[in-house]
Amino acid sequence: MTGTPLRLATGALAGLVSLAVVLLAPERVFLGITLILMGWAAVEWFRLCGLEPCQIAPWVGATVALAIGLHMLWPDALRAWLLAAVAMLWFGLFTAQLRHRRERPANRPFWLRRLVGLVALPAFWLALVWVHAAPRGEWLLVFGVLVVVIADSFAYFVGRAVGRRKLAPMISPGKSVEGALGGLAGVAVLSAIGAVLPLFAVTPSWQLAMWCTLMALASVGGDLEESRLKREAGVKDSGRLLPGHGGVLDRLDGQFAAMPLWWLGLWQMQLLGGA
DSSP states (O other): OOHHHHHHHHHHHHHHHHHHHHHHSOHHHHHHHHHHHHHHHHHHHHHTTTOOHHHHHHHHHHHHHHHHHHHHHSOGGGHHHHHHHHHHHHHHHHHHHHHTTTSOOOOOOHHHHHHHHHHHHHHHHHHHHHHHTSTTHHHHHHHHHHHHHHHHHHHHHHHHHHOOSEEETTTEEEEEHHHHHHHHHHHHHHHHHHHTSGGGTTSOHHHHHHHHHHHHHHHHHHHHHHHHHHHHHTOSOSOSSBTTTBSHHHHHHHHHHHHHHHHHHHHHTTOSTTO
């Protein structure tokens, strides 16, 4: 099995395992599994940042320690400020990507790429666990992850079918404007479905649609950032863990940028309980 069938099979299996972990795992088990996942992503991220194998461990350790420290010590009342700052970081990265969409950007300093990972990866994990811990958090997390999956899947298939205009050819030649619009269309349908679910019964439908759209756009930024990292490192995939997809970064790149926004959206829509 190769190509699209392998990609679909791997994605389906990974999705089923992820769904089981989100819905069935006790909170501590969920924390542990997702922390390991983030740690693996950190290995791949820092490998793309010019570090030798023997140099990666301290950076991964610092990333994991920062995530745990923030989870234990960061005041609940300031969570929105932290994730809003990370969302602004992703906005800045996305703006920089679009500025270089038709000209090859210069490689960024190694220290800058490492610093981005040191901030973005713990923030992704914190958003995951903070959403999961909320009332009905398991289903809120499933819906948030699904937004990015739908945006990515629709963009992939629409882009393959009718993609003509390149979105950012000097960063990620495979992505098209038509594909991105297809992803947004898929997310619009999903948000319309979400609007009638009991999960969002007290939420104005326009707010849900707005946050889903912002997440879809952010996921494109996360995807482009990882593509830029790989171009700077001169590699095709971040790893080989997932057949048909590459590494963990290749599968979760959009989630890294979108998940902090999803927490902020749920906070604004007052769906996080006491958060």
